[in-house]
Amino acid sequence: MRGMRSAAKQPEPTKRNDATNLKQTLAMLWPYLWQFKYRVLLALLALIAAKAATLLMPLALKYIIDALDGNRHQLLMVPVVLLLLYGGLRFAGVFLGEVRDALFGRVTEHAMRQLGLRVFQHLHSLELAFHLDRQTGGISRDIERGTNGLSFLMRFLMFNIVPTLFEIVAVTVIFATLFSPLYSLITLIAVSVYIFFTVVITEWRNKYTREANQADNTTNSRAIDSLLNYETVKYFNNEQYEAQTYDSFLAKWEQARLKNRLSLLALNSGQAFIIAGAITLLMWLASTEVVNKQLTLGDLVMVNAYMIQLFLPLNFLGFVYREIRRALTDLENMLGLFKRKPLISDTADAQLLQLTQGEISFNQVSFNYQQQRPILQQLSFTIPAGSKVAIVGASGAGKSTIARLLYRFYNLNSGNITIDGQDISQVTLDSLRRSIAIVPQDTVLFNSSIRDNIRYGRPDASEADIDHAISLAYLTDFITSLPQGDATLVGERGLKVSGGEKQRIAIARAILKRSPILIFDEATSALDSSSEQAILKAMREVARNHTSLVIAHRLSTITDADNIIVLKHGQLAEQGSHDSLLAAGGEYARMWQLQQKQQN
The missing domain is CATH 1.20.1560.10 (ABC transporter type 1, transmembrane domain)
Structure with missing residues (x-):
């Protein structure tokens, strides 16, 4: 910026409380x-x-x-x-x-x-x-x-x-x-x-x-x-x-x-x-x-x-x-x-997760990030194996927290979460997280090629497996339109590709991981209608024969879910199919009507 580079750039270091002597x-x-x-x-x-x-x-x-x-x-x-x-x-x-x-x-x-x-x-x-x-x-x-x-x-x-x-x-x-x-x-x-x-x-x-x-x-x-x-x-x-x-x-x-x-x-x-x-x-x-x-x-x-x-x-x-x-x-x-010792780690007798069907159960789960602000309170629900379950609710209701708890990024205050009857706190973190693939709300890509970012889902995958994942995520047309194809660099944090393209890369990465449990965390919340339809089509293709959890903001994207769980203030307000919840005239029906008015 200026030619005065003789000034020392390093500030005088301060010793933190957790530093060694x-x-x-x-x-x-x-x-x-x-x-x-x-x-x-x-x-x-x-x-x-x-x-x-x-x-x-x-x-x-x-x-x-x-x-x-x-x-x-x-x-x-x-x-x-x-x-x-x-x-x-x-x-x-x-x-x-x-x-x-x-x-x-x-x-x-x-x-x-x-x-x-x-x-x-x-x-x-x-x-x-x-x-x-x-x-x-x-x-x-x-x-x-x-x-x-x-x-x-x-x-x-x-x-x-x-x-x-x-x-x-x-x-x-x-x-x-x-x-x-x-x-x-x-x-x-x-x-x-x-x-x-x-x-x-x-x-x-x-x-x-x-x-x-x-x-x-x-x-x-x-x-x-x-x-x-x-x-x-x-x-x-x-x-x-x-x-x-x-x-x-x-x-x-x-x-x-x-x-x-x-x-x-x-x-x-x-x-x-x-x-x-x-x-x-x-x-x-x-x-x-x-x-x-x-x-x-x-x-x-x-x-x-x-x-x-x-x-x-x-x-x-x-x-x-x-x-x-x-x-x-x-x-x-x-x-x-x-x-600083890890707060989340394997117990001394942790076993490998034996995943047979993929049924997920939340049993009286309570959790908060800060003591004075509870997020989930005595929450119980079940996601049957092979089904598609959606979770909806207002901002701050605890939707994304559910995905983090399923990955065991945090310990619960009370209750437990089981997969096929096994408490996830008693299985190894590696086997638990290998069983789950996620398409996050904010997809962050590495500053490398499109293909390398997809390969990250399973670094030892074959080239044929990567091509198959690209096809299932409807990325083929986009990639062939690029001069360098899938060798195109996405830029730092993926800034050189659009939101829809990033989401499809994230879906391809999740497909490649081959996990029986899939999580879609508001994967279409920031997309236009055209991109959203392409992503939804890819999500439906991927979710076949998987246990899938869809965290959604736009209710129109989860009308085909087998079960919709409505959260309010960290508690289960109601659950059921799209039609049954509309007929009940409760919280879901109110949210649906509000979003329909906003679209019109």
């Missing part, structure tokens, strides 16, 4: 590391070897300089062996580092894959209520940030934090051994002050970083909102108003970025001052000892090289500290999803 996080991650324990061990050995080569380079440089200084009048006596050693050490440091990356990269990537898959499977095991309460985009971001956080933690702990700590210890030991404990003491104090300063200032900077992130997100949101409502802006001649509003958000963003930049200046300047002070002090000591012939010129260069080498990775400490905090929070948020 550090101990739980490490306990969950340990099996993924232990699975590749030998590879991790080899990576650690490569890490140590690479760091050892790096640490020996200043020492080799010292001997090169001392050799050249001692033979400065004998130009042909260049210490070739030392120069070759120095070059070899530099190559070894880089090569062994690459070996370490290659070895440990496999561990990280496999852990990300396994953890991502485990979270994905867990999310699919959770009940519908969980997914309705939480935004899908938020869950997706939890998974993405969590797996990226795992990669960041494992990479930086292995490639940055651990090597730096090892190098600090090694340098202090080298200084104490080759020079004096004073050199080691100054180094440790400088590093400690540097780390303390960086952590404190980074914590202080976080509020400015959050302000900049929030301002950036708000500015982008406002710009996108304005452009999405382009027509509305034009209708009301508000281009100038939108520009002024957008500019006010940009002004806040500019101010927040200025504060963030100034705080970064304070951090970088403070770090540079500590580094410069430490190196100056050590160089002063070394220079004094060189003048006094206690150290050589090579020793002076070596001290300088070690200090630069030591503080170079520490330059990124503020970034690493902040990102590790972020990664830990993201990872803990993702792992916290495992704390």
Whole structure:
């Protein structure tokens, strides 16, 4: 939208109540590391070897300089062996580092894959209520940030934090051994002050970083909102108003970025001052000892090289500290999803559903989504095997809830639902749901081809079975009219096909599933008369020899039902055939007359 992309896009993460703590996080991650324990061990050995080569380079440089200084009048006596050693050490440091990356990269990537898959499977095991309460985009971001956080933690702990700590210890030991404990003491104090300063200032900077992130997100949101409502802006001649509003958000963003930049200046300047002070002090000591012939010129260069080498990775400490905090929070948020146990699951002694005929019974079923608002109250009815039963009623009467309960997306408050006399709460969810196929009110298609969306009903179906389902759903003419036929992409959520075409694709998908029980959940509620007749024809063809439940809004679509159940306030108001209900002059007759008037 604008060229100001330097603002950090990621908001500062917040740790949710259900997130894991550090101990739980490490306990969950340990099996993924232990699975590749030998590879991790080899990576650690490569890490140590690479760091050892790096640490020996200043020492080799010292001997090169001392050799050249001692033979400065004998130009042909260049210490070739030392120069070759120095070059070899530099190559070894880089090569062994690459070996370490290659070895440990496999561990990280496999852990990300396994953890991502485990979270994905867990999310699919959770009940519908969980997914309705939480935004899908938020869950997706939890998974993405969590797996990226795992990669960041494992990479930086292995490639940055651990090597730096090892190098600090090694340098202090080298200084104490080759020079004096004073050199080691100054180094440790400088590093400690540097780390303390960086952590404190980074914590202080976080509020400015959050302000900049929030301002950036708000500015982008406002710009996108304005452009999405382009027509509305034009209708009301508000281009100038939108520009002024957008500019006010940009002004806040500019101010927040200025504060963030100034705080970064304070951090970088403070770090540079500590580094410069430490190196100056050590160089002063070394220079004094060189003048006094206690150290050589090579020793002076070596001290300088070690200090630069030591503080170079520490330059990124503020970034690493902040990102590790972020990664830990993201990872803990993702792992916290495992704390949510499925409310709908198989009982310990669940049996496979033995479906012989397909008779469905609701026995004194009561259910509510919220305690203060009952949906179904003591509802009882039976759908005989092989029959077509319709359920009608006003909006909110509980029609679609019946389909959800039959799929066992929710547990009942009381009563039970049986299929061929078997309580559905006592059979496995997989066998129950394999026995039912549904054409939902709002058909959602995957962003793939028409054929792939139909195949989703039974992924292992043969091509002949798919063609048969297409024929039964009266899709053949539509598909042959398309340039790419059934390979045509339907677009995200099926937006490239019409409502009637989506419904017929849904019917073909339900046919392909080959389930003995069929549910049509207001499958024609949003269609025109021509599309509706095509869908009804397909539905009648599919429903033959099946137990079918039709949830309907338009009463004209279910006049041929064997039985019509009328719901009112979650209770059974009346039931019977179309003709008998009209003759009774009750709730159904009133609804019929009202719809007839609306059509006329």
